[in-house]
Amino acid sequence: MSLSHAVVLGASVAGLLSAAALSKNFATVTIVERDQLPDAAVTRRGVPQGNQVHQLMPAGLTRIDELLPGFSAALLEQGCERYEIDRDVAVLYPRGWAARVAGGMEVIGFLRPTFEWVLRRRVLALPNVRTVHGIATGLLAGTDGTTITGAKVTGVDGGKLDADLVVDATGRGSKAPNWLSELGYTPPAEQLVRPYLGYTTMVVRFPEGALPEGFRGIAATPNPAHLKGGAILPCGNGQHVVAAMGMSKNYPPAGYPELLDYLDEAPSPLLGRAVRAAELIVEPDTYRMPGNQRRLWEQLDRRPEGFVVIGDAVAAFNPIYGQGMTIAAIGASVLAQVVASADGSVTGIAEKFAAELAPWTDYAFAMAANTDSFFPGAEFVNYTPPDPEAVAGEAFAVAAATTDPAVAQAMRRAAYYMDPSGMQSPVVQQAIAEWASTGRQPDPSLTDPNQPPAAIHDVG
Ligand SMILES: Cc1cc2nc3c(=O)[nH]c(=O)nc-3n(C[C@H](O)[C@H](O)[C@H](O)COP(=O)(O)OP(=O)(O)OC[C@H]3O[C@@H](n4cnc5c(N)ncnc54)[C@H](O)[C@@H]3O)c2cc1C
Known part of the structure; x- marks a missing residue:
C-alpha cells in the first residue's frame, strides 16, 4: 500500500x-x-x-451496506424500522394515489x-x-x-x-x-434553482388505528398546485416522524397547534387528521432553505x-x-x-x-431542479428550466402510476434507485402512450385524498 x-x-x-x-x-x-x-x-x-x-433511498442503503457490511443490521439493532415504500406508504401524486406495489423496495426508517x-x-x-x-x-x-x-x-x-x-x-x-x-x-x-422551501419536523406516537388501515406512512408532498404538504414516516421504536413541507415561501409554522392547521392544507387531509390523534414525542423544529x-x-x-x-x-x-x-x-x-x-x-x-x-x-x-422549476416564483441562476411542453408526457406517467403497477414501480425505481431503465421498458412505454392517446384519467376512487387504495399488486 x-x-x-x-x-x-x-x-x-x-x-x-x-x-x-x-x-x-x-x-x-x-x-x-x-x-x-x-x-x-x-x-x-x-x-x-x-x-x-x-429518508434514505434503497440505492443509498445498498451502497452503505457494501462499504460497511452489517450497517443495516446495526440500524435495526437501534430499533429502526424496515418497511417497503411501495407497499407501506400511501403516496399521493398530483394525479391520485400511487398504485400500491409489493416487490421488495425496502428502506429503513430512522x-x-x-x-x-x-x-x-x-x-x-x-x-x-x-x-x-x-x-x-x-x-x-x-x-x-x-x-x-x-x-x-x-x-x-x-x-x-x-x-x-x-x-x-x-x-x-x-x-x-x-x-x-x-x-x-x-x-x-x-x-x-431556488423554489424557497421550509420544513417543520416533529416525532410522534400514533395510537392504534390513527393511520389508514394497513399503512405505516403517508406522503402527500407539495406540488405546484398545492404548495403545502407533508409526510408521515416510520422512524423506529414505534414512533413516526411527521414533516410539514412548504414550497414557494409557504413556510410551515414552528408551533404545535398551528402546525396541525398547516397539515390540514396538505393535498391529503389524512395527514392533519392522523397527527391530531398522536402523542407528541419530540417538539417541532423548523428549517428553511432556498433550494x-x-x-x-x-x-x-x-x-x-x-x-x-x-x-x-x-x-x-x-x-x-x-x-x-x-x-x-x-x-x-x-x-x-x-x-x-x-x-x-x-x-x-x-x-x-x-x-x-x-x-x-x-x-x-x-x-x-426540473420539478422545482414549476413552483411559482422559482429563481434560476445558470440553469435553464425545462420547457413545459417537453415534459407534458410526464403527467401521463404520473396518471398511469395510479393504476398500472408496472408504471408505479418503474417510476419509483427511477426515483429511489436512480435507475430510469424501467421507464423505457416496452410495457411501461406502451401503458403511458395509451393513457396519453386516450386522455385517460385516473379512476375517481384513486384520486379521493381521503382514501388511499387498499389493494396491493404483487409484481414479484
Ligand atoms: C431539511 C433537510 C432535510 C433533508 N432530508 C433528507 C432526506 O430525507 N434524505 C436524504 O438523503 N437527504 C436529506 N437531506 C440532505 C442531507 O442532510 C445531506 O445530503 C447529508 O447530510 C450529506 O451531507 P454532507 O455530509 O455532504 O454535508 P453536511 O451534512 O452538511 O455536513 C458537513 C459537515 O462538515 C462539517 N464542517 C463544515 N465546515 C467545516 C470546516 N470548515 N471544518 C471542519 N468541519 C466542517 C460540519 O460540521 C458537518 O459535520 C436533507 C437536508 C435538509 C436540509
Whole structure:
C-alpha cells in the first residue's frame, strides 16, 4: 500500500462514508470536524438539518451496506424500522394515489441523529480511521501549485495536516471554490434553482388505528398546485416522524397547534387528521432553505491533483426528493472504485472521480431542479428550466402510476434507485402512450385524498 494519508474535511454522512471508502486503500485516514463529535444519537450544530425528516433511498442503503457490511443490521439493532415504500406508504401524486406495489423496495426508517451515530461508530471503529477536532480553512499545495499536499486546519498542532489526498465533505457551505481561487485556479461554475422551501419536523406516537388501515406512512408532498404538504414516516421504536413541507415561501409554522392547521392544507387531509390523534414525542423544529445548489466540479479546465469534493459540497438538493445522503453514498462508492483502480498513486484520481460522479449528480439534480422549476416564483441562476411542453408526457406517467403497477414501480425505481431503465421498458412505454392517446384519467376512487387504495399488486 503506497497511498499513505488521506484527510477528509467534515464528519457528516459524506465525510464518514468517504473515510470508509478510503480506509481500504490508504494507510491512515484523518477526518477533520469542527464539532466535538458526541458519542450519542443527538443533533449537533454543524448539521442543523439533523432534526428534520431524513429518508434514505434503497440505492443509498445498498451502497452503505457494501462499504460497511452489517450497517443495516446495526440500524435495526437501534430499533429502526424496515418497511417497503411501495407497499407501506400511501403516496399521493398530483394525479391520485400511487398504485400500491409489493416487490421488495425496502428502506429503513430512522431519526437522522441515530443514523449518523450508527454510521459514525462503524467508521470510527475502523482501525486506520481517526478524527481530529478542528476547522479547515484552506488547502496546501506543492511549490508548483499542481498538487494538493494537505489542508490548513485551525486547532491542530502546526495548523495543518499533510496528506496525499484531501476530500472536501464540508457540506453546502463548502469554501472549496475560494480555496482553489487562493491557489490560482478558476473555481467551478455554480447552478442554483431556488423554489424557497421550509420544513417543520416533529416525532410522534400514533395510537392504534390513527393511520389508514394497513399503512405505516403517508406522503402527500407539495406540488405546484398545492404548495403545502407533508409526510408521515416510520422512524423506529414505534414512533413516526411527521414533516410539514412548504414550497414557494409557504413556510410551515414552528408551533404545535398551528402546525396541525398547516397539515390540514396538505393535498391529503389524512395527514392533519392522523397527527391530531398522536402523542407528541419530540417538539417541532423548523428549517428553511432556498433550494438546489450545484457546483460543476467536473467541468474545471484545470484542477490540482490530490483534491476531491463530495456530498452536499458538490450538490445540495431540495430535500423533499430525499436524494442527498444517497448521492453521498454513491459518491463514496465511486471514490472507493476510483482509488482502488489508481494503482497506488493519486495522480488522476481528482479528474476521474469528478467525471464518474457527474452522471449521478446530473440525474439527481435534474430530477429535483426540473420539478422545482414549476413552483411559482422559482429563481434560476445558470440553469435553464425545462420547457413545459417537453415534459407534458410526464403527467401521463404520473396518471398511469395510479393504476398500472408496472408504471408505479418503474417510476419509483427511477426515483429511489436512480435507475430510469424501467421507464423505457416496452410495457411501461406502451401503458403511458395509451393513457396519453386516450386522455385517460385516473379512476375517481384513486384520486379521493381521503382514501388511499387498499389493494396491493404483487409484481414479484
Ligand atoms: C431539511 C433537510 C432535510 C433533508 N432530508 C433528507 C432526506 O430525507 N434524505 C436524504 O438523503 N437527504 C436529506 N437531506 C440532505 C442531507 O442532510 C445531506 O445530503 C447529508 O447530510 C450529506 O451531507 P454532507 O455530509 O455532504 O454535508 P453536511 O451534512 O452538511 O455536513 C458537513 C459537515 O462538515 C462539517 N464542517 C463544515 N465546515 C467545516 C470546516 N470548515 N471544518 C471542519 N468541519 C466542517 C460540519 O460540521 C458537518 O459535520 C436533507 C437536508 C435538509 C436540509
